[in-house]
Amino acid sequence: MYCINLMPVFYPLSLASSMHFAEKSVFDAFWACMIYLTKVKYPRMKKSFLTLLALSIPAMATEAPPAIPDGPVTYDSVSYQDPMAGADYVFDEPSTPMAAAPAPITASSSSESKGYININAFSSNYQVRGMGVTDFMSSNGYSSIEGSMIVGNRNLFNKGVYQRISAEGGVIWGAASVLGDCPMFTASYALGKEIFPNFTVELGYTARYGGLEGAMARFENGAPHRFAQDLNLTLAFNDRQKGFFGSAVWGLGFQGLTGHYFDLELGYRFTDVIGTGNFGADLELSAGVSASFGYWGAGVEGVDAYRLKAALPLYTASGTMGRDAKFQVAPWVQMSTSGSNDSKIDRTAGGTGVVDHFQFTVGLDVGWRF
8 A cells, every 4th residue: 555645735736826716726636646646656757757846836836917907997095105204295286376365263262362451442431331321420431441361370279270360440531520530440350260162260359449339339338438349250152263252240249339240241243244455344243231139229129231232343364453363453332221220220329310321332442462
């Protein structure tokens, strides 16, 4: 009995593994026959067979070229990445110069900037949270300068809390009027946090000197000076991308004037209502209401005033003014009407006619953000 060594069979068969199915079948049968003849029937053919095998292995090991696909050839993705530099090549297409487009409004956090300075260059009437004051109290309008700044880091207590300090100084024009003989000053400190993008909450303290609140504290409530203090909670929202903005303020007076006051404002910003070359303007429309409960005196509870306001923030297409620029200019107009508290406040003030029932006010704000 002969013992057939099958290794010479499997080796050439493995070399032909890259061939197509039909080709592999022919080679399998050929090599099986050759191995049987040389090992069993005709051993003397072994030398000739090995020579033939040595010459045929390179031919069998050569892979046939792939078939050319039918139909159109498509390329899903082409990469121009430089393997040495680890970065993609950038090919700049030639382009023709185009006119400057209006500066886009970028989505930004409401507390992104550190602060601002706003100058109310002139307001034709002096008002407190939209409540107009009569000419007897303020005859020639009002001007002020206000500044606000976030100080220190914005992660107090590791909770993302920031500190804000604010101050405002103003002049009520008309020295002959009751309020015109005394300048106004307000200072405040607040802790705030951005709860959601563009939505902030601030809890603060405010000291007020002069103005209607100082006069009411001094002459009607018996305070030693024209001075009042309160704690306040402010919720503010300003989505510069979608255009919605608003605020809600609650205050609690504890010295000079005691009681609660509220102020609510909601608005929407329309973009590009005016566009002339490099200059343009947006339009901000807002509505507000203020109320108080015991703040102006005992028994004074209800709505202080309603107001409608239209502002026209100006901008340049080059980005030097308005929108996200540092320099801001906005003329505005406002209509306000008194609420149910008008006669109550007048009675508290001895019937001197403090609150104006209807006012149409024009003004101009100039600001700088940093």
